[in-house]
Amino acid sequence: MHGELQELGRAVKQVQYRQHRALDSALAAVGTTLAQWDALRAISRSPGASARELATATFQTEQAFGTLAGRLTAQGLVERRPGHGRRIEHHLTGAGADVLAAGHKVADAVLAECFAPLPAAERATLLDLLRRLTTHNDTR
Template sequence: MHGELQELGRAVKQAQYRQHRALDSALSAIGTTLAQWDALRAISRSPGASARELAEATFQTGQAFGTLVGRLAAQGLVERRPGHGRRIEHHLTPAGEQVLTVGHKVADEVLAACFSSLSDADRATLLDLLQRLTAGRDT
């Protein structure tokens, strides 16, 4: 049994690794990285969110996200604004919105290729299984 479970775990990791490599490569052609684009996506989904909230949403440590958002702010893609108390809120700039939009198109093309060997029904089943596997879990 443990061999089958380990094989399953490795297959999931390998699929994720290939997807991330393909996305990072394609996104680099538009001047961004997967980590940066993912941060822009998270900020777009939750405008005004704190760095802690965004770090969780992007599966990063607070320190790693802070470094990343600092780079995005220096590039003029993200704006940090004072919030309630010591809270710093994050918002996309128009340039950040533009990178995000182009990134969505790139990601759609890459992901279509990544999942092209699966039928629509297989993709729906895979999504359902993965959602069931991760439902209600923080990690």
């Protein structure tokens, strides 16, 4: 049994790895990386969020996200503002919103290609199964 589970785990990781490589390569054409675009996406979903919240949303450590946010700020894509107490809030600039929008177009095209072998019904089933696993693991 463990062989099948390990094979399943490896297959999920392999699909994720290929998808990330394809996204990172394509996002370079709009002047960003997958990590940067993902950070912009997280900030867009939660304007004013702290580095801790955004690190969790992007599957990074707080330190790694802080370094990334510093680069995005230096590029003029993100603005950091003082919040309550020592909290630093993160907001997209107009340029950041533009890069995010360009990234969405790129990601849509790349992901359409990545999932092209699956008909719409199978993609919906896969999404449902992955959401069930995520929900199950989040309740632990």
